[in-house]
Amino acid sequence: MDVSKEIYYAGGCFWGVEEYFSRVPGVLDTISGYANSDIKDPSYEEVCSGTTGAAEAVRVVYDPAVVTLGILTRLFFKIIDPVSINRQGNDRGSQYRTGIYYTDGKDRAQIRPIIAAVQKDHEKPLAVEFMALKSFYPAEDYHQDYLRVHPGGYCHIDFSSLNSLDVRTDKTVGIRKDIRELQGTLTKEQYEVTQNAATERPFSGQYWATREPGIYVDVVTGEPLFLSDDKYDSGCGWPSFTRPVHPGAITEHHDTSHGMTRVEIRSREGGSHLGHVFPDGPLEKGGLRYCINSASLRFIPLSQMEAEGYGAYCPMIISSL
Structure with missing residues:
Protein backbone atom coordinates (compact mmCIF):
# COMPACT_ATOMS: atom_id res chain seq x y z
CA MET A 1 0.00 0.00 0.00
CA ASP A 2 1.32 3.43 -0.98
CA VAL A 3 1.59 5.60 2.14
CA SER A 4 3.41 8.50 0.48
CA LYS A 5 2.05 12.04 0.56
CA GLU A 6 2.65 15.15 -1.51
CA ILE A 7 2.98 18.88 -1.00
CA TYR A 8 3.87 21.67 -3.44
CA TYR A 9 6.29 24.50 -2.63
CA ALA A 10 6.90 27.64 -4.69
CA GLY A 11 10.12 29.32 -3.63
CA GLY A 12 11.42 31.24 -6.61
CA CYS A 13 13.45 29.48 -9.31
CA PHE A 14 12.53 25.82 -9.05
CA TRP A 15 16.02 24.53 -9.88
CA GLY A 16 17.33 25.16 -6.37
CA VAL A 17 14.10 24.30 -4.57
CA GLU A 18 13.94 20.91 -6.27
CA GLU A 19 17.57 20.09 -5.49
CA TYR A 20 17.18 21.21 -1.87
CA PHE A 21 14.21 18.99 -1.09
CA SER A 22 15.66 16.05 -3.01
CA ARG A 23 18.40 15.92 -0.36
CA VAL A 24 16.00 15.63 2.61
CA PRO A 25 15.77 12.11 4.08
CA GLY A 26 12.27 10.73 3.56
CA VAL A 27 11.64 12.67 0.35
CA LEU A 28 10.88 10.10 -2.34
CA ASP A 29 10.58 12.27 -5.43
CA THR A 30 10.73 15.90 -6.55
CA ILE A 31 9.37 17.37 -9.77
CA SER A 32 9.77 20.93 -11.02
CA GLY A 33 6.68 22.40 -12.62
CA TYR A 34 4.12 25.16 -12.94
CA ALA A 35 1.44 25.52 -10.26
CA ASN A 36 -2.00 27.10 -10.59
CA SER A 37 -1.68 28.16 -14.22
CA ASP A 38 -4.65 29.85 -15.88
CA ILE A 39 -3.88 28.00 -19.11
CA LYS A 40 -3.38 24.31 -19.75
CA ASP A 41 0.16 22.91 -19.86
CA PRO A 42 2.05 26.21 -20.24
CA SER A 43 5.58 26.34 -21.61
CA TYR A 44 8.52 27.86 -19.74
CA GLU A 45 8.48 30.83 -22.10
CA GLU A 46 4.77 31.41 -21.47
CA VAL A 47 5.25 31.23 -17.71
CA CYS A 48 8.18 33.67 -17.87
CA SER A 49 5.97 36.13 -19.74
CA GLY A 50 3.97 36.57 -16.55
CA THR A 51 0.64 36.11 -18.34
CA THR A 52 -0.27 32.57 -17.26
CA GLY A 53 -0.77 33.15 -13.54
CA ALA A 54 1.50 30.16 -12.87
CA ALA A 55 4.17 29.95 -10.19
CA GLU A 56 7.36 27.95 -10.53
CA ALA A 57 6.88 25.20 -7.95
CA VAL A 58 8.14 21.79 -6.89
CA ARG A 59 6.06 18.72 -6.18
CA VAL A 60 7.54 17.01 -3.13
CA VAL A 61 6.54 13.38 -2.55
CA TYR A 62 7.53 12.12 0.88
CA ASP A 63 7.15 9.29 3.38
CA PRO A 64 5.38 10.75 6.46
CA ALA A 65 6.79 7.98 8.65
CA VAL A 66 10.29 9.33 7.95
CA VAL A 67 9.86 13.07 7.53
CA THR A 68 6.79 15.07 8.49
CA LEU A 69 4.98 17.83 6.68
CA GLY A 70 5.93 20.13 9.54
CA ILE A 71 9.64 19.51 9.04
CA LEU A 72 9.37 20.03 5.30
CA THR A 73 7.42 23.26 5.71
CA ARG A 74 9.83 24.73 8.24
CA LEU A 75 12.72 23.82 5.96
CA PHE A 76 10.89 25.64 3.17
CA PHE A 77 10.78 28.81 5.25
CA LYS A 78 14.55 28.53 5.80
CA ILE A 79 15.24 28.93 2.07
CA ILE A 80 12.89 31.78 1.15
CA ASP A 81 12.34 35.42 1.99
CA PRO A 82 8.72 35.09 3.14
CA VAL A 83 7.88 38.81 2.96
CA SER A 84 9.29 39.43 -0.52
CA ILE A 85 6.59 39.94 -3.14
CA ASN A 86 7.21 38.30 -6.52
CA ARG A 87 10.95 38.10 -5.93
CA GLN A 88 13.41 35.50 -4.63
CA GLY A 89 17.15 35.96 -5.08
CA ASN A 90 17.83 37.68 -8.39
CA ASP A 91 14.57 36.51 -9.93
CA ARG A 92 11.62 38.86 -10.28
CA GLY A 93 8.10 38.31 -11.58
CA SER A 94 4.82 36.79 -10.44
CA GLN A 95 6.06 33.36 -11.49
CA TYR A 96 8.66 33.60 -8.69
CA ARG A 97 6.16 34.27 -5.92
CA THR A 98 6.24 32.01 -2.88
CA GLY A 99 3.49 29.58 -1.99
CA ILE A 100 2.48 26.37 -0.27
CA TYR A 101 -0.14 24.35 -2.13
CA TYR A 102 -1.79 21.23 -0.72
CA THR A 103 -3.90 18.46 -2.23
CA ASP A 104 -5.00 16.94 1.09
CA GLY A 105 -7.27 19.18 3.15
CA LYS A 106 -5.96 17.64 6.38
CA ASP A 107 -2.61 19.30 5.72
CA ARG A 108 -4.05 22.75 6.42
CA ALA A 109 -4.21 22.14 10.15
CA GLN A 110 -0.54 21.15 10.27
CA ILE A 111 0.74 24.05 8.18
CA ARG A 112 -1.28 26.94 9.63
CA PRO A 113 0.51 27.06 13.03
CA ILE A 114 3.88 27.11 11.28
CA ILE A 115 2.87 30.06 9.12
CA ALA A 116 1.58 31.87 12.21
CA ALA A 117 4.87 31.25 14.02
CA VAL A 118 6.88 32.62 11.09
CA GLN A 119 4.65 35.69 10.92
CA LYS A 120 5.53 36.52 14.55
CA ASP A 121 9.15 36.96 13.46
CA HIS A 122 8.31 39.54 10.80
CA GLU A 123 6.77 43.00 11.02
CA LYS A 124 5.65 42.92 7.39
CA PRO A 125 2.85 40.53 6.39
CA LEU A 126 3.98 37.28 4.81
CA ALA A 127 3.73 37.13 1.03
CA VAL A 128 3.43 33.34 0.94
CA GLU A 129 0.31 31.99 -0.76
CA PHE A 130 -1.37 29.17 1.16
CA MET A 131 -4.14 27.39 -0.68
CA ALA A 132 -5.34 24.18 -2.28
CA LEU A 133 -3.53 23.30 -5.48
CA LYS A 134 -5.62 24.09 -8.55
CA SER A 135 -3.33 22.61 -11.17
CA PHE A 136 0.24 21.46 -11.69
CA TYR A 137 2.04 20.82 -14.95
CA PRO A 138 5.53 19.29 -14.92
CA ALA A 139 8.15 21.54 -16.48
CA GLU A 140 10.13 20.59 -19.56
CA ASP A 141 12.60 17.71 -19.19
CA TYR A 142 15.64 19.98 -19.24
CA HIS A 143 14.45 21.63 -16.01
CA GLN A 144 14.23 18.35 -14.07
CA ASP A 145 17.17 17.66 -11.72
CA TYR A 146 18.80 20.71 -13.28
CA LEU A 147 21.46 21.31 -10.63
CA ARG A 148 22.34 17.65 -10.52
CA VAL A 149 22.99 17.70 -14.25
CA HIS A 150 24.56 21.19 -14.12
CA PRO A 151 26.28 21.47 -10.70
CA GLY A 152 27.53 24.97 -11.49
CA GLY A 153 24.12 26.26 -12.57
CA TYR A 154 22.38 29.28 -11.08
CA CYS A 155 20.90 28.73 -7.63
CA HIS A 156 19.60 31.23 -5.08
CA ILE A 157 19.12 28.58 -2.37
CA ASP A 158 21.28 28.26 0.76
CA PHE A 159 21.70 24.55 1.49
CA SER A 160 23.38 25.02 4.89
CA SER A 161 20.19 24.34 6.86
CA LEU A 162 20.41 20.70 5.77
CA ASN A 163 23.74 20.22 7.53
CA SER A 164 22.17 19.96 11.00
CA LEU A 165 18.94 18.24 9.97
CA ASP A 166 18.04 15.08 11.87
CA VAL A 167 14.55 13.89 10.95
CA ARG A 168 14.78 11.07 13.53
CA THR A 169 14.71 13.41 16.51
CA ASP A 170 13.55 16.69 14.93
CA LYS A 171 15.82 18.51 17.39
CA THR A 172 16.83 21.12 14.86
CA VAL A 173 13.51 21.73 13.17
CA GLY A 174 10.74 20.90 15.62
CA ILE A 175 8.50 23.55 17.13
CA ARG A 176 10.30 24.73 20.26
CA LYS A 177 8.70 27.59 22.14
CA ASP A 178 10.65 29.71 24.58
Whole structure:
Protein backbone atom coordinates (compact mmCIF):
# COMPACT_ATOMS: atom_id res chain seq x y z
CA MET A 1 0.00 0.00 0.00
CA ASP A 2 1.32 3.43 -0.98
CA VAL A 3 1.59 5.60 2.14
CA SER A 4 3.41 8.50 0.48
CA LYS A 5 2.05 12.04 0.56
CA GLU A 6 2.65 15.15 -1.51
CA ILE A 7 2.98 18.88 -1.00
CA TYR A 8 3.87 21.67 -3.44
CA TYR A 9 6.29 24.50 -2.63
CA ALA A 10 6.90 27.64 -4.69
CA GLY A 11 10.12 29.32 -3.63
CA GLY A 12 11.42 31.24 -6.61
CA CYS A 13 13.45 29.48 -9.31
CA PHE A 14 12.53 25.82 -9.05
CA TRP A 15 16.02 24.53 -9.88
CA GLY A 16 17.33 25.16 -6.37
CA VAL A 17 14.10 24.30 -4.57
CA GLU A 18 13.94 20.91 -6.27
CA GLU A 19 17.57 20.09 -5.49
CA TYR A 20 17.18 21.21 -1.87
CA PHE A 21 14.21 18.99 -1.09
CA SER A 22 15.66 16.05 -3.01
CA ARG A 23 18.40 15.92 -0.36
CA VAL A 24 16.00 15.63 2.61
CA PRO A 25 15.77 12.11 4.08
CA GLY A 26 12.27 10.73 3.56
CA VAL A 27 11.64 12.67 0.35
CA LEU A 28 10.88 10.10 -2.34
CA ASP A 29 10.58 12.27 -5.43
CA THR A 30 10.73 15.90 -6.55
CA ILE A 31 9.37 17.37 -9.77
CA SER A 32 9.77 20.93 -11.02
CA GLY A 33 6.68 22.40 -12.62
CA TYR A 34 4.12 25.16 -12.94
CA ALA A 35 1.44 25.52 -10.26
CA ASN A 36 -2.00 27.10 -10.59
CA SER A 37 -1.68 28.16 -14.22
CA ASP A 38 -4.65 29.85 -15.88
CA ILE A 39 -3.88 28.00 -19.11
CA LYS A 40 -3.38 24.31 -19.75
CA ASP A 41 0.16 22.91 -19.86
CA PRO A 42 2.05 26.21 -20.24
CA SER A 43 5.58 26.34 -21.61
CA TYR A 44 8.52 27.86 -19.74
CA GLU A 45 8.48 30.83 -22.10
CA GLU A 46 4.77 31.41 -21.47
CA VAL A 47 5.25 31.23 -17.71
CA CYS A 48 8.18 33.67 -17.87
CA SER A 49 5.97 36.13 -19.74
CA GLY A 50 3.97 36.57 -16.55
CA THR A 51 0.64 36.11 -18.34
CA THR A 52 -0.27 32.57 -17.26
CA GLY A 53 -0.77 33.15 -13.54
CA ALA A 54 1.50 30.16 -12.87
CA ALA A 55 4.17 29.95 -10.19
CA GLU A 56 7.36 27.95 -10.53
CA ALA A 57 6.88 25.20 -7.95
CA VAL A 58 8.14 21.79 -6.89
CA ARG A 59 6.06 18.72 -6.18
CA VAL A 60 7.54 17.01 -3.13
CA VAL A 61 6.54 13.38 -2.55
CA TYR A 62 7.53 12.12 0.88
CA ASP A 63 7.15 9.29 3.38
CA PRO A 64 5.38 10.75 6.46
CA ALA A 65 6.79 7.98 8.65
CA VAL A 66 10.29 9.33 7.95
CA VAL A 67 9.86 13.07 7.53
CA THR A 68 6.79 15.07 8.49
CA LEU A 69 4.98 17.83 6.68
CA GLY A 70 5.93 20.13 9.54
CA ILE A 71 9.64 19.51 9.04
CA LEU A 72 9.37 20.03 5.30
CA THR A 73 7.42 23.26 5.71
CA ARG A 74 9.83 24.73 8.24
CA LEU A 75 12.72 23.82 5.96
CA PHE A 76 10.89 25.64 3.17
CA PHE A 77 10.78 28.81 5.25
CA LYS A 78 14.55 28.53 5.80
CA ILE A 79 15.24 28.93 2.07
CA ILE A 80 12.89 31.78 1.15
CA ASP A 81 12.34 35.42 1.99
CA PRO A 82 8.72 35.09 3.14
CA VAL A 83 7.88 38.81 2.96
CA SER A 84 9.29 39.43 -0.52
CA ILE A 85 6.59 39.94 -3.14
CA ASN A 86 7.21 38.30 -6.52
CA ARG A 87 10.95 38.10 -5.93
CA GLN A 88 13.41 35.50 -4.63
CA GLY A 89 17.15 35.96 -5.08
CA ASN A 90 17.83 37.68 -8.39
CA ASP A 91 14.57 36.51 -9.93
CA ARG A 92 11.62 38.86 -10.28
CA GLY A 93 8.10 38.31 -11.58
CA SER A 94 4.82 36.79 -10.44
CA GLN A 95 6.06 33.36 -11.49
CA TYR A 96 8.66 33.60 -8.69
CA ARG A 97 6.16 34.27 -5.92
CA THR A 98 6.24 32.01 -2.88
CA GLY A 99 3.49 29.58 -1.99
CA ILE A 100 2.48 26.37 -0.27
CA TYR A 101 -0.14 24.35 -2.13
CA TYR A 102 -1.79 21.23 -0.72
CA THR A 103 -3.90 18.46 -2.23
CA ASP A 104 -5.00 16.94 1.09
CA GLY A 105 -7.27 19.18 3.15
CA LYS A 106 -5.96 17.64 6.38
CA ASP A 107 -2.61 19.30 5.72
CA ARG A 108 -4.05 22.75 6.42
CA ALA A 109 -4.21 22.14 10.15
CA GLN A 110 -0.54 21.15 10.27
CA ILE A 111 0.74 24.05 8.18
CA ARG A 112 -1.28 26.94 9.63
CA PRO A 113 0.51 27.06 13.03
CA ILE A 114 3.88 27.11 11.28
CA ILE A 115 2.87 30.06 9.12
CA ALA A 116 1.58 31.87 12.21
CA ALA A 117 4.87 31.25 14.02
CA VAL A 118 6.88 32.62 11.09
CA GLN A 119 4.65 35.69 10.92
CA LYS A 120 5.53 36.52 14.55
CA ASP A 121 9.15 36.96 13.46
CA HIS A 122 8.31 39.54 10.80
CA GLU A 123 6.77 43.00 11.02
CA LYS A 124 5.65 42.92 7.39
CA PRO A 125 2.85 40.53 6.39
CA LEU A 126 3.98 37.28 4.81
CA ALA A 127 3.73 37.13 1.03
CA VAL A 128 3.43 33.34 0.94
CA GLU A 129 0.31 31.99 -0.76
CA PHE A 130 -1.37 29.17 1.16
CA MET A 131 -4.14 27.39 -0.68
CA ALA A 132 -5.34 24.18 -2.28
CA LEU A 133 -3.53 23.30 -5.48
CA LYS A 134 -5.62 24.09 -8.55
CA SER A 135 -3.33 22.61 -11.17
CA PHE A 136 0.24 21.46 -11.69
CA TYR A 137 2.04 20.82 -14.95
CA PRO A 138 5.53 19.29 -14.92
CA ALA A 139 8.15 21.54 -16.48
CA GLU A 140 10.13 20.59 -19.56
CA ASP A 141 12.60 17.71 -19.19
CA TYR A 142 15.64 19.98 -19.24
CA HIS A 143 14.45 21.63 -16.01
CA GLN A 144 14.23 18.35 -14.07
CA ASP A 145 17.17 17.66 -11.72
CA TYR A 146 18.80 20.71 -13.28
CA LEU A 147 21.46 21.31 -10.63
CA ARG A 148 22.34 17.65 -10.52
CA VAL A 149 22.99 17.70 -14.25
CA HIS A 150 24.56 21.19 -14.12
CA PRO A 151 26.28 21.47 -10.70
CA GLY A 152 27.53 24.97 -11.49
CA GLY A 153 24.12 26.26 -12.57
CA TYR A 154 22.38 29.28 -11.08
CA CYS A 155 20.90 28.73 -7.63
CA HIS A 156 19.60 31.23 -5.08
CA ILE A 157 19.12 28.58 -2.37
CA ASP A 158 21.28 28.26 0.76
CA PHE A 159 21.70 24.55 1.49
CA SER A 160 23.38 25.02 4.89
CA SER A 161 20.19 24.34 6.86
CA LEU A 162 20.41 20.70 5.77
CA ASN A 163 23.74 20.22 7.53
CA SER A 164 22.17 19.96 11.00
CA LEU A 165 18.94 18.24 9.97
CA ASP A 166 18.04 15.08 11.87
CA VAL A 167 14.55 13.89 10.95
CA ARG A 168 14.78 11.07 13.53
CA THR A 169 14.71 13.41 16.51
CA ASP A 170 13.55 16.69 14.93
CA LYS A 171 15.82 18.51 17.39
CA THR A 172 16.83 21.12 14.86
CA VAL A 173 13.51 21.73 13.17
CA GLY A 174 10.74 20.90 15.62
CA ILE A 175 8.50 23.55 17.13
CA ARG A 176 10.30 24.73 20.26
CA LYS A 177 8.70 27.59 22.14
CA ASP A 178 10.65 29.71 24.58
CA ILE A 179 10.55 28.35 28.15
CA ARG A 180 9.07 31.57 29.49
CA GLU A 181 6.38 31.51 26.82
CA LEU A 182 5.49 27.93 27.72
CA GLN A 183 5.35 28.72 31.42
CA GLY A 184 3.03 31.60 30.66
CA THR A 185 0.59 29.60 28.53
CA LEU A 186 0.59 26.15 30.19
CA THR A 187 -0.55 25.14 33.64
CA LYS A 188 2.17 23.91 35.99
CA GLU A 189 1.10 20.31 35.41
CA GLN A 190 0.97 20.71 31.63
CA TYR A 191 4.46 22.17 31.66
CA GLU A 192 5.92 19.44 33.88
CA VAL A 193 4.32 16.66 31.84
CA THR A 194 5.11 17.93 28.35
CA GLN A 195 8.56 19.39 29.03
CA ASN A 196 9.92 17.30 31.92
CA ALA A 197 8.17 13.95 31.26
CA ALA A 198 6.21 14.01 34.51
CA THR A 199 3.11 11.81 34.89
CA GLU A 200 -0.27 12.93 36.14
CA ARG A 201 -2.04 10.82 38.75
CA PRO A 202 -4.40 8.14 37.36
CA PHE A 203 -8.09 9.10 37.15
CA SER A 204 -7.15 12.76 37.72
CA GLY A 205 -6.77 13.98 34.16
CA GLN A 206 -9.36 15.99 32.28
CA TYR A 207 -9.87 13.48 29.47
CA TRP A 208 -9.48 9.99 30.92
CA ALA A 209 -13.25 9.39 30.79
CA THR A 210 -14.15 11.63 27.82
CA ARG A 211 -16.42 9.89 25.30
CA GLU A 212 -17.40 12.82 23.09
CA PRO A 213 -16.43 12.59 19.38
CA GLY A 214 -13.59 14.85 18.34
CA ILE A 215 -9.83 15.12 17.98
CA TYR A 216 -7.00 15.28 20.52
CA VAL A 217 -4.10 17.61 19.66
CA ASP A 218 -0.79 18.55 21.27
CA VAL A 219 -1.55 21.13 23.98
CA VAL A 220 1.67 22.97 23.04
CA THR A 221 1.64 23.01 19.23
CA GLY A 222 -1.88 22.01 18.19
CA GLU A 223 -0.62 19.19 15.97
CA PRO A 224 -3.22 16.38 15.53
CA LEU A 225 -2.43 13.28 17.61
CA PHE A 226 -5.42 11.01 18.30
CA LEU A 227 -9.06 10.59 17.25
CA SER A 228 -11.96 9.82 19.55
CA ASP A 229 -12.80 6.70 17.53
CA ASP A 230 -9.50 5.17 18.61
CA LYS A 231 -10.03 5.93 22.32
CA TYR A 232 -11.18 3.19 24.68
CA ASP A 233 -11.54 2.50 28.40
CA SER A 234 -8.53 0.43 29.42
CA GLY A 235 -9.22 0.84 33.13
CA CYS A 236 -5.78 2.34 33.77
CA GLY A 237 -6.97 5.85 34.65
CA TRP A 238 -5.30 7.63 31.73
CA PRO A 239 -6.68 8.32 28.24
CA SER A 240 -5.97 5.22 26.15
CA PHE A 241 -5.88 4.93 22.37
CA THR A 242 -5.27 2.05 19.97
CA ARG A 243 -3.33 4.16 17.46
CA PRO A 244 -2.28 7.73 16.61
CA VAL A 245 -4.07 9.75 13.93
CA HIS A 246 -1.29 8.76 11.52
CA PRO A 247 2.05 6.95 12.03
CA GLY A 248 4.11 10.10 11.56
CA ALA A 249 2.33 12.00 14.35
CA ILE A 250 4.50 10.57 17.13
CA THR A 251 8.03 9.39 17.86
CA GLU A 252 9.07 6.49 20.09
CA HIS A 253 11.96 6.60 22.58
CA HIS A 254 13.60 3.99 24.83
CA ASP A 255 12.80 4.87 28.46
CA THR A 256 14.48 3.30 31.52
CA SER A 257 13.30 5.83 34.10
CA HIS A 258 11.90 4.77 37.48
CA GLY A 259 13.56 1.37 37.21
CA MET A 260 11.34 0.30 34.30
CA THR A 261 11.94 -0.36 30.61
CA ARG A 262 9.24 1.29 28.53
CA VAL A 263 8.61 2.96 25.19
CA GLU A 264 8.03 6.68 25.61
CA ILE A 265 5.79 8.55 23.17
CA ARG A 266 6.43 12.14 22.11
CA SER A 267 4.71 14.38 19.58
CA ARG A 268 6.64 14.51 16.33
CA GLU A 269 6.56 18.26 15.75
CA GLY A 270 6.75 19.72 19.24
CA GLY A 271 8.62 16.96 21.03
CA SER A 272 6.09 17.07 23.87
CA HIS A 273 6.11 14.10 26.23
CA LEU A 274 2.75 12.36 25.83
CA GLY A 275 3.03 9.06 27.70
CA HIS A 276 3.97 5.48 26.81
CA VAL A 277 2.83 2.67 24.53
CA PHE A 278 2.26 -0.87 25.80
CA PRO A 279 1.59 -4.19 23.99
CA ASP A 280 -1.58 -4.95 25.95
CA GLY A 281 -4.24 -3.21 23.87
CA PRO A 282 -7.22 -4.77 22.08
CA LEU A 283 -5.92 -7.51 19.79
CA GLU A 284 -8.60 -6.84 17.19
CA LYS A 285 -7.27 -3.28 16.85
CA GLY A 286 -3.57 -4.03 16.68
CA GLY A 287 -2.77 -4.97 20.27
CA LEU A 288 -1.31 -1.62 21.35
CA ARG A 289 -2.32 0.74 24.14
CA TYR A 290 -1.18 4.32 23.88
CA CYS A 291 -1.37 5.50 27.48
CA ILE A 292 -1.43 9.30 27.32
CA ASN A 293 -1.47 12.10 29.89
CA SER A 294 -4.48 14.40 29.66
CA ALA A 295 -2.11 17.28 30.47
CA SER A 296 -0.37 16.74 27.12
CA LEU A 297 -3.60 17.04 25.17
CA ARG A 298 -6.23 19.53 24.10
CA PHE A 299 -9.55 18.08 23.03
CA ILE A 300 -11.52 19.71 20.22
CA PRO A 301 -15.14 18.53 19.94
CA LEU A 302 -16.37 17.45 16.53
CA SER A 303 -18.71 20.46 16.41
CA GLN A 304 -15.74 22.85 16.67
CA MET A 305 -13.21 21.04 14.48
CA GLU A 306 -14.11 22.87 11.28
CA ALA A 307 -13.88 26.30 12.90
CA GLU A 308 -10.48 25.50 14.42
CA GLY A 309 -8.97 24.24 11.17
CA TYR A 310 -9.32 20.48 11.70
CA GLY A 311 -12.34 19.98 9.45
CA ALA A 312 -10.50 17.60 7.15
CA TYR A 313 -10.38 15.07 9.99
CA CYS A 314 -14.15 15.04 10.53
CA PRO A 315 -14.84 12.22 8.00
CA MET A 316 -12.35 10.04 9.89
CA ILE A 317 -14.55 10.06 12.98
CA ILE A 318 -16.83 7.17 12.04
CA SER A 319 -18.89 7.37 15.22
CA SER A 320 -20.25 10.71 14.07
CA LEU A 321 -21.67 9.33 10.83
